[in-house]
Each structure stands twice: as C-alpha cells, then as structure tokens.
Amino acid sequence: MKNLFRTNKQGHNKALWNYFVKGTPRRRQWYAARLGAKQGAPLDARQRLAKELAASNDSHEIPHRDGFAVLPPGTFPEVDDIVGTAREIIAARESEITPGNKDFLQQGYLDAAHLSDDSPFLRFALRDDVIAAIARYLGVVPVLAKIDVWKSDNAPSQHHASQLYHCDWDDTTQLKIFIYASDVDTASGPLTLMEAEASDKLRASIGYTYGRKGYRVSDEVADRVVGREPQHEVTGAAGTAVLADTSRCFHYGSRVQQGGQPRLVGFFQFVTPTSFLFPPEGYKQTAPYRGLARDDHSELVRMVLGAV
Template identity: 90%
Template sequence: MKNLFRTNKQGHNKALWNYFVKSTPRRRQWYAARLGAKQGASLDARQRLAKELAASGGGYEIPLENGFAVFSPGTFAEVDDIVGTVREIIAAREAEVAPGNKDFLQQGYLDVAHLTDESPFLRFALREDVIAAIAGYLGVVPVLAKIDVWKSDNSPSQHHASQLYHCDWDDTAQLKIFIYASDVDIASGPLTLMEAEASDKLRSSIGYTYGRKGYRVNDEVANRVVGRDPQHEITGVAGTSVFADTSRCFHYGSRVQEGGQPRLVGFFQFVTPTSFLFPPGGYQQVAPYRGLARDDHSELVRMVLGAI
C-alpha cells in the first residue's frame, strides 16, 4: 500500500479509485481518512470553522440518526425565488425538447450563467445558516459540488436506476438539498428516504458495496430487513426543502405515476473536502464553482466555493 497515492498527471489513479470508492463502507472510510491526512492544515481549518459555526447556533439541525431534515415553505427567504426560477427554466427548456424524447428524470437544466451574486440559487447556497447546518452535520465546512434544476416525468418502463433504493458513492457523508418547485404528492414520485441508522442495518445485512453492479436494492429486500417505519416518502407543497445525506441514507425518487404531476426540483449538493468526486491532489483543482469566489468574499464563502 506504500504506493497508494501514486497518480497520473491529473492526480488520479482510476484503478485504485475504483478499488476503494466502489467498495464497502469500511474501505471507503479508510480511503477518505488517508485523503484527509494529506490535506492537513486545510482540512483542520475547515473543521475549526465548522465548530465555531455550530457553537454560534444557526438554528437548523440535521439529526445524525436520521440523516435528513425537512423544512417547510417560508423557512428560507430565497426559496420562493428559486421555485419561480426553476419553473421558468423548465418551461423554456421544455419548448426545445421533442415530445416523447424524455427519460423519467431530466437533469442539467441550469446554465451556470444563472449563478451570479444576485441568483437565488447562489444566495441560498451561501447563506451562513444553511452552511452552518451542513457543517454541523458533516463536522467540516463543505464544498459546493452541484447546483441544478431537475424534472421527473412518468416513464412507462419498470423502475430502474435511481428509482430503486441506493446510496450515493460520492462521499462517505454529504448533504443534498432538494427544493420542491411543484406540489409533490405520492403520484408525483417523491424523494423517499430510509433513516441513516436503518440504512446502516440494511447495508450490514446484505453486504452492500457502493457503486458496483447490483448496488440497487429492491423494495422487498428493504421491507424485509428494516420494515416500513424508517422509510419516509417526502411529500410537500412547492417550497418544501429537504436536506438529505444520500450517502448514508438509502433513497430513491422519480416514481411518477401515470397521470401524476411532474416533480420539479431545485437541486444542491454539498460534499466534504475528501469527497471521492475530487482527485487525491485536492478539491481546489476541480471544485466547479471556485471561479465564482472573489477577494471580498468571506473566508467561509471562499471555502464553500472551493477557492481555499
């Protein structure tokens, strides 16, 4: 293992990455710890600031045992603007897409040009209380990895891919935020989450490995191992915000029923600095929004954008 971090010019060893990342929880944790040791002072600074934010009390909490929290419309001032903008973006894109040429989940609707300082997406993502809640859960100031707009439609095919229970491989723990831009009921294919502690039990029971063939789990297995109580279909009116650790929590979504209303979502992803999305050389090389950081931004904002 002495050559563990010998990489190519881009700081990446694909075979090694697959061995550790698409693997068991224990092996993934070990690999992430080694990445953290390489980051040294940079990671220490993020952990210290996370503790300071937690001590100051941001008012919002994501319970570790659950791995998710749901916030009602009106909790965050920017959400109404996000809802309206998501609807406008999807309406404009729908006019460009031929009927019948759609999968059950359409992603990539958000143009990065929308992400100015005035953008409700960026204003929400950089709110100190939102960052404090995420940092309190993760134990470290996160890196913003993704902002997007999604639409889920009915599909005639059998449930597959992200419509089946799975855990995301991107990190050992992360927070994804789903802001409903439409009213979401059972027929709209809501995000469905299994509590983190129950997810631990399921992973252990079936010898789960992340990201490899067969890492999707059907409902029957989940029901048999953990029962229905720790499984939650997150319905809600437009403006509902769901903060979910999709690496620790089994989850699925987009099971839009025939005749059900499409599900419209504003999407955010926050990961740790040791996320498997980044090469061993560090997140500063590839953090997607690092170019938005300015000298007059606070240290916290620059950290979240991945500039420091």
C-alpha cells in the same frame, strides 16, 4: 505494468478506485482519511470553523441518526424565488434539453455560466445558516459541488436506476438539498428516504458495496430487513426543502405515476473536501464554483466555493 497506473476521470488510480471507493463503507472511510491526510492545514481550518459554527448556531438541525431533515415552505426567503425561477427555466428550456440515460428524469436545466451573486440559487447556497447546518452535520465546512434544476416525469419503463433504493458513491457523507418547485404528492414520485441508522443495518445485512453488484436494492429487500417504519416518503407543497445525506441514507425518487404531476426540483449538492468527486490532490483545482469567489467574500463563503 502500464495498466497499473491508469486513472479515471476523477484522477484516481482505477485499481484503488474499484477496491476502495466502490467498496464497503469501511474501505471508503479509510480511503477518504488518506485523502484528508494529504490536505493537511486547509482541512484542519475547515474542521475548526465547523466547530465554531456548531457552537454559535443551533437552527436547522439535521439529526445524525436520521441523516435528513425536512423544512416547510417559508423557512428561507430565497425559496419562493427559486420555485418561480425553476419553473421559468424548465418552461423556457424544455425543447433544448437532451434526454439523458434516465427516461424518467431530466437534469441540466440550470446553466451554471449564468449564476451570479443575485441569483436566488447562489444566495440560498451561500446563506450562513444553510452552511452552518451542513457544516455542523458533516463536521467540516463543505464544498459546493452542484446547483441544478430537475424535472421528473412518468416514463413507460419499469423502475430502474435511481428509482430503486441506493446510496450515492461520491462521498462518505454529504448533503443534498432538494427544494420542491411544484406540489409533490405520492403520484408525483417524491424523494423517499431511509433513516441513516436503518440504512446502516441494511448495508451490513446485505454486504453492500457502492457501485458494484447489488448497488440497487429492491423495496422487498428493504422491507424485509428494516421494515416500513424508517422509510419516509417526503411529500410537500412547493417550497418544501429536503436536506439529505444521500451517501448514508438509502433513497430513491422520480417514480411519477401515470397521470401524476411532474416533480420539479431545485437541486444543491454539498460535499466534504475529501469527496471522491475531486482528484487525490484535493478540490482546489476542480471545485466547480471556485471562479465565483471574490476577495470581498467572507472566508466561509470562499471555502464553500472551493477557492481556499
């Protein structure tokens, strides 16, 4: 009987996790709704504020049918500083970053302990128009879950892991923002996204489950089911910003070709309050940036940081 109550590192019962979170889209939606019901008034407040933002701000639209938007360099004033700082961080920390389980992608360059209000990364993440665009898309004021700097480089291994089409398990819908800190062409392994509606078709066709057998999908299967038209290789100059729902959109990246320039990225993750990253009781005790919230911050900023 004891094993029935085992929990995972996110604090969820393992049996429920394997059935719902790693299950079909319908099961995941049901479980997220149950988590939301436990949050009550705080979740209602986030949804109300998201509606107000949607009515008052019409910039930076993320089309729901696509699940992503690409914004050119110069859209946000902080981007130049993010590009320059990301390059400096990678150059300074290259030798001390421990290789992870992906030989083609190194993460963890940004030390979150050094984030402050004047950091271009935090200033960008807390911009009213950035938050408004994400809140309009998600239908709720998001929680900031991750800020980092990544480097993708050529690796001798065959394409595997996140180099293959997949959908992220950590929420039913979310927004990740990739700010290219280097010029990215086909040889640099650009982020490749499948439109959300085409992704729905692919999931239905193959009986997709999140994190189980078939979690990674080959190019051949994707091409056969949806064709090439809804698949988008996102190249662009340094400063290009890609806002993508990686739970709804199949995607892959980091296929850096031999001789191709490494891809440098400033990375941001915004999730809903019912994200599976958080324990069943909610985000308030574990939101990673809640300690940065101050009393003089607006209610919106405090929500995004996970303090309220």
